[in-house]
Amino acid sequence: MRVTWTGGELTFRLDPEDEITGKASDEHPVKLATNSCSIGGVPDDAHPDLFAVAAWTVVAPWTRGRVSFDRAVSAEVAAALHDGWGVEAGPVGAEARQAGRTLAISYSGGADSVAAATIYPEAPFLHFQRVPHRRIPNRWPHYRSDVLAKLAATTGRQVTTVTSDLEYTLAEPRPGYPEHHAVAAGALLLADRLDLGGLGFGYELGSRWLGGGRYLHRYTADNPMWAPHGKWGRLFAAVGVHLVLPVGGVSEAITMRVALDSELRGHVRWCLRGTDGPCRTCGKCLYKELIQAAVERRPLDTPITADRPIARKWLRKPPYGGQEMIEYGLARVPGIEKTLFAPALDYFEATEESTSWLDHCYPPAIDEIPAPWRDQAAAFMTAEVGFMTEAEARRVETWGS
Numbered sequence: 348m349r350v351t352w353t354g355g356e357l358t359f360r361l362d363p364e365d366e367i368t369g370k371a372s373d374e375h376p377v378k379l380a381t382n383s384c385s386i387g388g389v390p391d392d393a394h395p396d397l398f399a400v401a402a403w404t405v406v407a408p409w410t411r412g413r414v415s416f417d418r419a420v421s422a423e424v425a426a427a428l429h430d431g432w433g434v435e436a437g438p439v440g441a442e443a444r445q446a447g448r449t450l451a452i453s454y455s456g457g458a459d460s461v462a463a464a465t466i467y468p469e470a471p472f473l474h475f476q477r478v479p480h481r482r483i484p485n486r487w488p489h490y491r492s493d494v495l496a497k498l499a500a501t502t503g504r505q506v507t508t509v510t511s512d513l514e515y516t517l518a519e520p521r522p523g524y525p526e527h528h529a530v531a532a533g534a535l536l537l538a539d540r541l542d543l544g545g546l547g548f549g550y551e552l553g554s555r556w557l558g559g560g561r562y563l564h565r566y567t568a569d570n571p572m573w574a575p576h577g578k579w580g581r582l583f584a585a586v587g588v589h590l591v592l593p594v595g596g597v598s599e600a601i602t603m604r605v606a607l608d609s610e611l612r613g614h615v616r617w618c619l620r621g622t623d624g625p626c627r628t629c630g631k632c633l634y635k636e637l638i639q640a641a642v643e644r645r646p647l648d649t650p651i652t653a654d655r656p657i658a659r660k661w662l663r664k665p666p667y668g669g670q671e672m673i674e675y676g677l678a679r680v681p682g683i684e685k686t687l688f689a690p691a692l693d694y695f696e697a698t699e700e701s702t703s704w705l706d707h708c709y710p711p712a713i714d715e716i717p718a719p720w721r722d723q724a725a726a727f728m729t730a731e732v733g734f735m736t737e738a739e740a741r742r743v744e745t746w747g748s
């Protein structure tokens with residue numbers, strides 16, 4: 348793989364051994380659509396390691412044996428790429444970047460992201476906004492990234508919005524981040540300007556420890572994407588921008604409660620369809636409604652009926668990502684047996700007691716937050732959430748086994 352940056356324009360050329368259909372770090376197959384993309388609102392004089400890692404968040408799935416950058420990188424970044432992915436990276440010849448002092452939040456506007464932001468009221472926001480690609484037709488006009496960007500701009504925080512078409516480098520399964528970390532590509536290029544030492548993400552307990560999302564659905568202490576000692580954690584640390592998961596120890600029930608109790612409540616938006624509120628009719632809205640109803644101890648309020656295809660996703664036989672929150676909702680939503688979730692009751696014996704671990708914070712998640720920002724997260728969890736008992740922590744550690 349050969350990588351070239353011209354300002355915020357990234358172009359990459361595959362080597363003979365590279366592949367058009369690659370695998371992201373979560374093992375999900377991703378097919379390449381085009382070999383260029385751009386990032387707007389970033390400086391052109393960032394540290395060369397920052398350009399290298401920003402590019403790697405896009406090209407990693409398709410790279411096999413080596414990656415050549417257009418400017419020399421540090422030995423530390425080359426070593427992290429070699430140890431993590433087995434690729435030869437070069438040329439080598441730069442001094443490593445030192446970590447800055449500021450923690451910024453990678454802010455999406457979703458409940459998890461808002462909860463992470465609530466823990467650090469002084470942290471600036473970096474917001475990634477999808478924009479159309481100049482050569483790839485946009486067949487997803489319902490995806491209202493402009494609405495999210497406007498909401499992010501009115502939170503009262505210092506917000507830097509990065510615009511990018513990098514999601515259109517993916518042909519399949521659909522436009523999206525080649526690696527989850529591509530959401531940080533613009534943040535990396537801004538790291539010198541913002542004096543970044545850490546970047547906070549809204550990934551919660553399921554994503555960090557339970558192999559949620561597109562991933563394994565079992566306990567993942569060594570999660571390659573989000574563990575600080577995983578390959579991405581080490582690569583980001585090598586450029587002085589530590590991965591920080593402020594809500595990595597709590598479930599989506601807690602992030603939902605924290606977000607809806609926060610002063611950013613009016614800015615929470617997890618659905619990318621619709622312009623003045625969640626659409627209420629997509630699968631994500633249904634999933635979030637189950638969690639919100641559980642948190643608010645009220646009946647389910649949804650126009651979605653059991654015959655809709657989007658309902659089926661959450662009514663399958665386990666295991667699947669987000670299963671812990673389905674159990675949580677089944678145990679807590681009044682009248683759930685009279686809703687479209689009734690068939691799921693056959694798969695679980697969920698009770699309030701058996702799901703109470705999802706109301707507390709998993710202590711190792713706080714331990715792995717870098718020292719400059721750890722105490723603040725610990726104090727927040729002590730005051731607002733409470734920590735898991737050893738028996739509850741064992742529920743995390745035996746998940747999926």
Ligand SMILES: [Zn+2]
Nearest residue numbers: 618626629632
């Ligand atoms: Zn929706």
